Amino acid sequence: xxxxxxxxxxxxxxxxxxxxxxxxxxxxxxxxxxxxxxxxxxxxxxxxxxxxxxxxxxxxxxxxxxxxxxxxxxxxxxxxxxxxxxxxxxxxxxxxxxxxxxxxxxxxxxxxxxxxxxxxxxxxxxxxxxxxxxxxxxxxxxxxxxxxxxxxxxxxxxxxxxxxxxxxxxxxxxxxxxxxxxxxxxxxxxxxxxxxxxxxxxxxxxxxxxxxxxxxxxxxxxxxxxxxxxxxxxxxxxxxxxxxxxxxxxxxxxxxxxxxxxxxxxxxxxxxxxxxxxxxxxxxxxxxxxxxxxxxxxxxxxxxxxxx
Amino acid sequence: xxxxxxxxxxxxxxxxxxxxxxxxxxxxxxxxxxxxxxxxxxxxxxxxxxxxxxxxxxxxxxxxxxxxxxxxxxxxxxxxxxxxxxxxxxxxxxxxxxxxxxxxxxxxxxxxxxxxxxxxxxxxxxxxxxxxxxxxxxxxxxxxxxxxxxxxxxxxxxxxxxxxxxxxxxxxxxxxxxxxxxxxxxxxxxxxxxxxxxxxxxxxxxxxxxxxxxxxxxxxxxxxxxxxxxxxxxxxxxxxxxxxxx
Numbered sequence: 001x002x003x004x005x006x007x008x009x010x011x012x013x014x015x016x017x018x019x020x021x022x023x024x025x026x027x028x029x030x031x032x033x034x035x036x037x038x039x040x041x042x043x044x045x046x047x048x049x050x051x052x053x054x055x056x057x058x059x060x061x062x063x064x065x066x067x068x069x070x071x072x073x074x075x076x077x078x079x080x081x082x083x084x085x086x087x088x089x090x091x092x093x094x095x096x097x098x099x100x101x102x103x104x105x106x107x108x109x110x111x112x113x114x115x116x117x118x119x120x121x122x123x124x125x126x127x128x129x130x131x132x133x134x135x136x137x138x139x140x141x142x143x144x145x146x147x148x149x150x151x152x153x154x155x156x157x158x159x160x161x162x163x164x165x166x167x168x169x170x171x172x173x174x175x176x177x178x179x180x181x182x183x184x185x186x187x188x189x190x191x192x193x194x195x196x197x198x199x200x201x202x203x204x205x206x207x208x209x210x211x212x213x214x215x216x217x218x219x220x221x222x223x224x225x226x227x228x229x230x231x232x233x234x235x236x237x238x239x240x241x242x243x244x245x246x247x248x249x250x251x252x253x254x255x256x257x258x259x260x261x262x263x264x265x266x267x268x269x270x271x272x273x274x275x276x277x278x279x280x281x282x283x284x285x286x287x288x289x290x291x292x293x294x295x296x297x298x299x300x301x302x303x304x305x306x307x308x
Numbered sequence: 309x310x311x312x313x314x315x316x317x318x319x320x321x322x323x324x325x326x327x328x329x330x331x332x333x334x335x336x337x338x339x340x341x342x343x344x345x346x347x348x349x350x351x352x353x354x355x356x357x358x359x360x361x362x363x364x365x366x367x368x369x370x371x372x373x374x375x376x377x378x379x380x381x382x383x384x385x386x387x388x389x390x391x392x393x394x395x396x397x398x399x400x401x402x403x404x405x406x407x408x409x410x411x412x413x414x415x416x417x418x419x420x421x422x423x424x425x426x427x428x429x430x431x432x433x434x435x436x437x438x439x440x441x442x443x444x445x446x447x448x449x450x451x452x453x454x455x456x457x458x459x460x461x462x463x464x465x466x467x468x469x470x471x472x473x474x475x476x477x478x479x480x481x482x483x484x485x486x487x488x489x490x491x492x493x494x495x496x497x498x499x500x501x502x503x504x505x506x507x508x509x510x511x512x513x514x515x516x517x518x519x520x521x522x523x524x525x526x527x528x529x530x531x532x533x534x535x536x537x538x539x540x541x542x543x544x545x546x547x548x549x550x551x552x553x554x
Contacts, residue, residue, distance in 0.1 A: 263413050267483070269471070277368065
């Protein structure tokens with residue numbers, strides 16, 4: 001056999017697994033190309049009956065010998081043997097089958113299932129419980145005929161899609177305050193889960209028994225760690241508190257307030273002015289001296305240039 | 309007899325051959341081009357003479373930063389405008405220097421004068437237009453790898469004071485501005501070509517760099533708006549660096 005032909009055959013053999021049967025899923029309408037792999041939702045979203053859709057893509061499934069089942073499972077990842085529709089004694093919930101795609105529809109190569117309610121995931125059982133946090137996987141499964149007789153080949157979706165029911169409030173943030181000139185720098189740190197932002201409130205420390213009158217401060221994106229509250233009065237003590245907000249807008253509740261007192265400080269410029277410095281800042285043209293020097297320099301350069 | 313004659317002839321031929329001297333003609337170095345360019349990178353440390361301002365009660369630089377210097381780094385590009393017995397260059401230089409320290413608390417209590425959690429900084433951007441005379445005949449004529457030089461420069465120095473990351477403002481006056489001045493520089497360059505002439509030739513061929521040198525120079529900068537009373541950013545300091553002449 002000629003060497004190029006042999007090499008081509010080897011390539012085909014090596015490449016054949018890559019051309020094998022596969023199914024991929026993505027959340028429709030949440031970013032192109034399956035960029036969104038996790039769909040977190042809140043208790044409110046669950047109660048409102050919000051829904052989602054799944055888009056599927058199949059390849060190499062011309063030999064499919066069963067319908068494709070798209071389902072949600074409480075198992076860790078997609079099981080290799082298809083959905084489990086039985087409730088086990090251990091309390092594992094039965095998988096929820098979202099849709100069955102017939103072998104003839106499978107030949108189209110891609111499709112989309114009808115919208116499904118977010119709450120229809122095994123761990124929820126159709127309810128929206130308080131304070132719970134569940135993550136379930138969305139999977140697809142189909143059988144195919146690897147040879148001309150047996151229908152014993154299985155394909156499980158390769159995508160790692162998850163539904164995340166989050167009704168558990170985050171933990172309030174850790175906090176540190178830095179009192180500065182007319183401002184307080186609030187340093188915040190996440191405790192536990194990934195957050196969306198922090199919300200900050202501040203108030204003048206009350207003199208008597210009256211409670212503090214809280215004012216909304218600037219919010220802080222969770223990716224950042226500090227935020228300044230500006231425009232404060234030096235010498236006055238302020239209380240500051242903050243709460244965490246997670247990606248589905250669950251709030252932690254405010255942490256224990258801390259106090260800080262902004263104080264006047266001098267930087268170099270303040271110290272210079274306090275020492276009697278005369279400079280007023282801004283640009284100075286030094287009367288006519290500068291234009292004169294620049295002009296003289298220009299003449300010098302032109303003379304040198306002409307001499308060449 | 310014939311054998312003796314042959315032997316004598318061979319000896320004569322050998323002696324003539326051994327008397328021949330192999331002379332390799334070394335090509336003379338290319339003449340210095342009439343014009344050229346110089347590029348320098350330099351760094352040093354400096355302390356602005358803020359306390360020299362007339363009528364000031366204390367030196368705020370010392371109060372905030374102590375006796376610590378600002379770290380300076382810069383670059384200079386020069387055009388060789390004349391070449392004769394030495395060379396004259398005109399150029400442009402830009403640099404950057406900064407110093408950070410905690411601001412100082414101003415309170416009626418025991419914290420007065422203590423460092424704040426806020427940082428303050430003095431940042432300057434020294435710009436200069438230098439005219440230089442380099443006595444490089446030491447190298448081009450005599451092969452001595454040391455080139456002394458002097459520079460006279462017009463200086464422009466934008467400056468800025470920050471506190472807490474923003475420009476500090478005191479009684480409505482913004483802590484930023486531009487100061488003018490002049491400066492003298494004297495220095496000496498050590499021509500690195502002397503260390504590896506072959507590599508130096510290769511650099512001319514490959515990159516166009518005719519000379520590479522390191523230098524040390526003393527700078528006398530008078531940056532006070534030509535004697536006007538105000539923030540005095542004058543400084544006297546050494547810089548060191550690496551230069552390339554094309």
